[in-house]
Amino acid sequence: MNGKRIFRVFRVLAICGFSFFRYLWSAGLTKESGMIILSSHEGANWGRRDLKDARMLVNLRRLDLIKHLEMFVSSLVRLLPPETTFVGCFSQRGFISAGAGGSDSHGGFWNGLAGHGTGTCQMLNRARVSALLEGSGLEVIEMREMNGLTYFHSRKMSRCLVAKI
Numbered sequence: 001m002n003g004k005r006i007f008r009v010f011r012v013l014a015i016c017g018f019s020f021f022r023y024l025w026s027a028g029l030t031k032e033s034g035m036i037i038l039s040s041h042e043g044a045n046w047g048r049r050d051l052k053d054a055r056m057l058v059n060l061r062r063l064d065l066i067k068h069l070e071m072f073v074s075s076l077v078r079l080l081p082p083e084t085t086f087v088g089c090f091s092q093r094g095f096i097s098a099g100a101g102g103s104d105s106h107g108g109f110w111n112g113l114a115g116h117g118t119g120t121c122q123m124l125n126r127a128r129v130s131a132l133l134e135g136s137g138l139e140v141i142e143m144r145e146m147n148g149l150t151y152f153h154s155r156k157m158s159r160c161l162v163a164k165i
Contacts, residue, residue, distance in 0.1 A: 009030055012024065012030055012035070012037070015037050015060075016037065020058075020151070023089070027087075027151075029056065029153065032085065034053055035058060036050075036054045036058070037058045038058065038059045039060055047079070051080055051081070051084075052081060054080060054084050055085065056087065057080060057084060057085070057086050059076075059087070059088035060088075062090050063089070063090035063122075064121045073138075077137045077138060077156060080156045083155060083156060083158060084155065085156075086133075086155070087154070089150060089151045090149065091121070091124070091148065092150055126143055129150070133152070137157055138156055139156075140154050
């Protein structure tokens, strides 16, 4: 493993945390270039120009903590180039807990869609998340449960496939 690759692995580990990194590593996704990580703690204002070279988008915020989930996912899919990988996770517990989402002082488009700091959790399961992702133009490649969270790996379908659906 060369120095540049080692640096990239440690960077992903530091940003994503051990559990998320373990999923990325076991799914063979740490080798991908063009990785953009949407932090669960920082605001992000990504546009089509920023995402045009993305090959993989990693969303660290659990889907069950995102207030306007359908709008969030469909907005991301519209911005991503075809064949881009989208990776994330969710809890199948589905509870409501004040402050579960953490507080976030940053503004921004993604924070508004993601409902940072709202404290509400959605009831999600594999079938609902699969339907949401596929309805937004993503093909689900894999879902795997690890440490109480369900991680998913999906890919944006090419335009001709989306048009046929």
